[in-house]
Amino acid sequence: MSATRAPEAETIAQGAVVPGPSKPPRQPHRITVKMLLAWAGLVAFTIVFIYPFVWLLSASFKPRGEVFDNKLIPQTFTFDNYVDVWNEAPLGLWMMNSVIVTVLAAVTVTISSAMVAWGFSYYRFRGRNALFALLLATMMLPGAVTMVPTYLIWDALGQVGTINPLWAQNLFASAFYVFLLRQFFLGLPRDVFEAARVDGAGHWSIFWRMAVPLCRPALIVTLLFEFQAAWTDLMRPLIYLRDQDTFTVPRGLKTLVDQFGFGGEWHWEIIVTASVITTIPMIILFFLGQRQFIDGIATTGSKG
Amino acid sequence: MSSAQLDAPVAETSRSPRRGRRRSSPQQRSDTRAALLFISPWIIGFLVFTLWPVIYSAYLSFTDYDVINPPTYVGLDNYREMLEDDKVRLALRNTFVFTLMSVPAKVIVSLALATLLKQAARATGFFRTAFFLPKMTPPVAIGVLLLLLFNGQQGLINEFLGIFGINGPAWTTDPNWVKPGLVLMSLWTIGATIIIFLAALQNVPQELYDSAMVDGASPWQRFWRITVPMISPAIFFVVIINTIDSLQSFTEAYTAFFGAGNSTYSNDAALFYAIYLFQQAFEFLQMGYASALAWLMFVIVMVVTALQFWGSKKFVYYEGGDNT
Numbered sequence: 041m042s043a044t045r046a047p048e049a050e051t052i053a054q055g056a057v058v059p060g061p062s063k064p065p066r067q068p069h070r071i072t073v074k075m076l077l078a079w080a081g082l083v084a085f086t087i088v089f090i091y092p093f094v095w096l097l098s099a100s101f102k103p104r105g106e107v108f109d110n111k112l113i114p115q116t117f118t119f120d121n122y123v124d125v126w127n128e129a130p131l132g133l134w135m136m137n138s139v140i141v142t143v144l145a146a147v148t149v150t151i152s153s154a155m156v157a158w159g160f161s162y163y164r165f166r167g168r169n170a171l172f173a174l175l176l177a178t179m180m181l182p183g184a185v186t187m188v189p190t191y192l193i194w195d196a197l198g199q200v201g202t203i204n205p206l207w208a209q210n211l212f213a214s215a216f217y218v219f220l221l222r223q224f225f226l227g228l229p230r231d232v233f234e235a236a237r238v239d240g241a242g243h244w245s246i247f248w249r250m251a252v253p254l255c256r257p258a259l260i261v262t263l264l265f266e267f268q269a270a271w272t273d274l275m276r277p278l279i280y281l282r283d284q285d286t287f288t289v290p291r292g293l294k295t296l297v298d299q300f301g302f303g304g305e306w307h308w309e310i311i312v313t314a315s316v317i318t319t320i321p322m323i324i325l326f327f328l329g330q331r332q333f334i335d336g337i338a339t340t341g342s343k344g
Numbered sequence: 345m346s347s348a349q350l351d352a353p354v355a356e357t358s359r360s361p362r363r364g365r366r367r368s369s370p371q372q373r374s375d376t377r378a379a380l381l382f383i384s385p386w387i388i389g390f391l392v393f394t395l396w397p398v399i400y401s402a403y404l405s406f407t408d409y410d411v412i413n414p415p416t417y418v419g420l421d422n423y424r425e426m427l428e429d430d431k432v433r434l435a436l437r438n439t440f441v442f443t444l445m446s447v448p449a450k451v452i453v454s455l456a457l458a459t460l461l462k463q464a465a466r467a468t469g470f471f472r473t474a475f476f477l478p479k480m481t482p483p484v485a486i487g488v489l490l491l492l493l494f495n496g497q498q499g500l501i502n503e504f505l506g507i508f509g510i511n512g513p514a515w516t517t518d519p520n521w522v523k524p525g526l527v528l529m530s531l532w533t534i535g536a537t538i539i540i541f542l543a544a545l546q547n548v549p550q551e552l553y554d555s556a557m558v559d560g561a562s563p564w565q566r567f568w569r570i571t572v573p574m575i576s577p578a579i580f581f582v583v584i585i586n587t588i589d590s591l592q593s594f595t596e597a598y599t600a601f602f603g604a605g606n607s608t609y610s611n612d613a614a615l616f617y618a619i620y621l622f623q624q625a626f627e628f629l630q631m632g633y634a635s636a637l638a639w640l641m642f643v644i645v646m647v648v649t650a651l652q653f654w655g656s657k658k659f660v661y662y663e664g665g666d667n668t
Contacts, residue, residue, distance in 0.1 A: 048539045078463035085457060086474040092489050092532065093477070095500060097490075108498035152385040159382025163375050175386060178394050182592055184621055184638040184646050187395035188404060188631050193412070212389020241522040243378035272482035274595045279626055297488060298604035308492065315485040322480040328472065338543035 071129045093319075100313040107309045121313040125296075128310060131317065133285055134292040138271060141206045142229045143287055149210035154255065156213040157221035158219065158247050171179035172222075188218060191279055205280045206288070207270065217262045220340065224258035225251060261336035264329040271322060289318045405636035410629045422636035432637070434612060435620040436644075438523065442616065443590040445527045450586055451579065456535040458541035459571075472542065476535035486529060487599025491516055494525045501528075516600065518611035526597055526614065530590075537582050544578035545571070576660040584652055591645055594618040617641060 099107050100121055102114040109115070125131055135279065158173050179189050194205040233246050243248075252259065277291035298308040326333060380387075405422055407415035426432050439622050461468050481489075493500045494515035502512030515525035526605050561569065572579070601611040607624060621641065625634035 051418070072446075075465060076458050081460050082457075082464055082467070082471045086461075086471055089475055089478055089532065091500075092493060093481075095493070096485075097491065108492075108495070109505050110498070110500050121463040128524070139409075156383045159379045163382070165376040165379045168379070171383070172385075176391070180646070181394065181398070182588075182641050182647070184592065184618065184641045185401050186394060186397035187621075187638065188625050188635050190393060190402040191625075191633075192411075193392070193397075197475065202395060205429050209393055211385065212393060213386040215386075218386065233606070243374075243381075247382070251661030268480065272484070274484050274599070275622070290482050293482075293484045293488070294599055294603060297484075297491075297599060301491065302564045311488055312492070315488045318482050322482060323477065326477065334472065334476065334539055337539045340540075343585065 060295050093323075096312060096316055096319070099309070100246075100316045101200060102309065104307065104309045107312060116211060120330075121309045122317075125310055125313045127312070128300075129292060129296060130285060131289075131292070131314075134287050134289045136221050137203055138288040141203050142267055142270040145207035145210045146263045146266040147208065148295045149214050149266045150259055151209055152213040153217035153262060154221050154259060155247070157225055157252055160218065162223045162226035162230075162247075162251070168325060175215050175218060178309070179219075187279070194280065200280055201286065202281045203286055203288070206273070206276050210266070214266075217266070219254065220336075221262065224255050225338075228254055254280065257332065257335075260329065261332045264325065264332055265336060267325055271325075271327075363402050388493060395529055401635045402639060405630050405639055407632040409631040415632065418632070422633050425633065426636060426640060431615065431620055432617075435615050435617040438613065439591060439617040441524060442523050442593065443587060445523065445531045445585045447526075447583060449527055449531060450537060451582060452536050453531055454537040454582070455541050455579075457534075458538050459567075461650065462545045463540050465588060468542075469600075472539065475538050478532045479535035481533070483595035484635075485601045486533065486667055487596040490529045490596060491530075491536075493527070521599070522611075522613035526546065527607065537586070540578055540582055544575040548574040551629065573661045577662060578654075580652075580656045581658045584649060587648060588645055590640070591648065592618050594622065598622070613649045 066085055086111075090142050094112065095110070098112060098114055101119070102109070102111075103116050103118050106115055156175075160168065160175075171246070190205075190209075191200070194200050194215055199205050199208075228251065233250060236246055236250060272290060273274065273288075274290045274294060277288045278294070284292070293311075296311055296314050299305065300310045384418050404415060406417060409415035420508075460587065461471055461475075462470055467581060476557045494502075496502060496512070496514030496517060499515070505512040513521040534590075536548045548571060552574070553566055556570055593616055597616050599613045601614040601615050602619060602623075617637075618641070621634055621637045624637060
């Protein structure tokens with residue numbers, strides 16, 4: 041990305057195009073002031089954006105009476121909340137359920153979407169464009185329309201109450217990722233694959249041995265996006281999960297909000313701590329794949 | 345392999361003469377078979393999890409169905425009921441008000457921040473990370489944060505306002521302030537939008553600004569005459585995506601105001617359409633009515649999106665008549 045280079049280019053270009061004989065040496069200086077002002081503004085907003093995390097983290101180490109004191113550093117520092125959450129809720133189980141759902145959802149959707157994207161990008165067959173238009177059109181369909189019948193399908197299969205409805209649909213690819221991956225496949229040099237075919241490589245081995253490894257950056261973006269989507273989802277766990285032991289972490293957190301929040305017990309320190317626990321895996325995920333997340337989103341935007 | 349296959353550009357969409365129409369070679373047939381196998385996961389998924397649900401949902405919308413007893417046909421009753429249902433009206437108003445406040449606010453704030461980011465030169469990466477990070481927060485946790493930070497008595501927001509002698513409202517309980525609170529909270533997660541805008545801003549050719557400066561254009565003029573038209577495709581994309589999202593928003597408001605623990609105060613002000621639909625389907629088991637509600641949601645999303653596409657023709661500038 042040209043993220044860091046663009047402003048330098050700006051300086052050079054300005055120097056070149058506006059050679060005003062009066063004050064060329066002051067040009068860089070003025071830019072610096074502008075940059076300082078921008079930094080000041082950005083620092084202020086950074087505090088606004090990061091403060092809620094700090095607040096939440098700090099509150100999770102405060103005893104019950106001090107959760108709302110809005111102090112940055114806890115007056116009384118305690119780990120009790122983490123112990124309490126662990127004792128009050130089957131957090132270990134929720135974590136495990138979330139990990140299983142998230143991994144299965146991400147892996148299946150990545151493989152299936154890559155296959156479909158490959159089918160749509162490498163091959164030409166009659167009706168391809170119409171089918172692909174149909175695939176794009178499904179992205180416009182609000183989830184609410186299919187929500188009830190989809191529930192009835194899983195009910196008929198006896199899967200309501202299990203975690204399977206939370207990921208199994210990902211076996212059948214997702215239009216958004218197909219679109220994303222297809223863009224990537226289309227950018228690959230076709231000759232390489234044709235050459236391999238001449239050498240007798242089969243359809244599957246061209247896809248699996250050649251296209252997939254070449255497409256790794258886009259596959260990682262897909263994995264990361266779906267990791268996030270599956271981990272943070274609340275609606276499907278609300279619809280499909282009944283028994284506390286099958287809950288995912290966000291679904292469990294919602295129960296804790298109901299139980300310890302306005303439901304009556306007013307133990308906000310439990311909720312705060314559970315929120316931290318729900319959020320931290322996503323923060324870690326972001327720092328593992330920061331570049332992919334940001335490039336992935338920038339690409340999505342420019343392809344729109 | 346036929347030469348037609350090698351010559352044609354991969355992303356071909358135009359109506360080129362169909363040279364492959366002659367008689368398909370074994371190679372072509374094998375290709376088609378392989379292609380269909382590759383896309384078969386999506387075809388199966390489309391038939392089972394999209395097409396059938398769409399048809400069945402349309403059917404259910406004309407029935408009463410509680411999952412236990414078989415659906416009974418009731419004609420247009422569900423749709424008639426929707427017209428008279430005060431809660432539908434309320435939910436629609438809440439959803440529109442929220443969308444009308446949150447989408448413009450998101451676009452303006454993220455464009456401003458992206459512009460600042462572009463000026464920041466070397467430190468762009470650091471600030472971009474800081475702005476994006478909240479987007480990683482699970483929406484449930486955002487709902488929790490809303491309750492805590494916007495708490496009327498002890499919340500951080502009101503304490504901050506207090507510094508300036510402002511007596512902050514009861515964001516989470518006063519019906520007039522619930523939606524503004526939700527809107528402000530939604531501004532916390534504009535990280536993706538900022539990144540899209542920043543990428544668009546960085547693609548605006550510097551020469552345009554340079555020649556405008558030579559002509560003596562003010563920064564304000566440069567923004568409106570160069571920046572906005574040049575990034576208008578990104579603005580359009582962001583508006584469409586955020587509008588569709590806002591119209592269906594559910595989790596933050598549901599976490600904060602609904603569920604088992606909501607009995608202590610009125611939550612009418614936070615009743616979004618998606619929440620009402622969810623309640624009808626899975627709390628009251630009114631599957632028929634919920635299906636009818638879903639179809640209204642579909643119509644609304646389609647109409648709003650179509651209006652935006654129509655409106656965009658005047659405002660969106662595509663360089664060279666094509667997007668890249």
